[in-house]
Amino acid sequence: MSLAESHAGQGRVPDGIPVRGRPRSEAVERSIVEGVMRLLDEGVPLSELSIERVARTAGVGKATIYRRWSGKEDLFLDVLRAAEPPEPALPGTSMRDDLVILLEAARQRGLLNRQSAILHNVFAQMKSSPRIWEAYHANVVAPRRRTLTDVLRRGRDNGELRADVDIDLAGDLLFGPMLVRTVMHPDASLPEDLAQSIVDTVLEGLHPAAK
Missing domain, CATH: 1.10.357.10 (Tetracycline Repressor, domain 2)
Incomplete structure (x- = not known):
């Protein structure tokens, strides 16, 4: 396509x-x-x-x-x-819900990249143009990262994450599996429940201990 x-x-x-x-x-x-x-x-x-x-x-x-x-x-x-699909609106009802929406948006971008041969080629070519690649990171990738960081920091402040959690590391733990499947292994499965599965699996280890 x-x-x-x-x-x-x-x-x-x-x-x-x-x-x-x-x-x-x-x-x-x-x-x-x-x-x-x-x-x-x-x-x-x-x-x-x-x-x-x-x-x-x-x-x-x-x-x-x-x-x-x-x-x-x-x-x-x-x-x-x-x-690309527009950036999703976050309801702010909970950290978990917002994270699922952010990862689902990444899954949708991965699917679109697979379906559109020309878009896939454009991204491949863009990496050979440092100025465009840097501009893309500064104006598109970095704001997405800040949004993720804001959601995680709010979750930590609200007690949805342990107080000692490293926010940057938590973001990598959450988005890492999605990036591996969408970028490093373009033939990997991207099931509809992937975002929820990643978020719930990672948060299970990051939730505060029950008192």
Whole structure:
């Protein structure tokens, strides 16, 4: 399944996906993001996705793109945000529930990566572009990590975790198994109950001792 097909339409960004910029420019920005998706679907390597080529494909001038994105890295980050499932809303009812939602989102991203050959290739190519890879980590991966840390810290403060738990280590224990299955072993099973199983297994060892 191609990147565009996975979003219900060749080269189309799904409705509701936010793109940066002034509200009155949303249609223009959407056409630019769709233009990048279209080029990726056609097999254009990431290294050849110049602003000039994107502008021609989207039917806009280069200045139109530069008014909205500072460069190729920022534009590509918004394309990836449009390609991936949106970040989940956390109910905050309990640490366990929030953790399950975060891990389920990671499972869904893993499934999408498997289903979309073009998205898989884009991530592989992105690793060869240090600037884009660093920007992706700073603007996408790091905020996800902060959200996880906030959930765990709140759980520790509420007594859902032992007071001596290392928050960073706990985050690695929780997300490690999901990353192994989605990244290191792309053929590994990703069952629907995987997020719940990982969270409950890890928390069993991190809960405060019963008094």
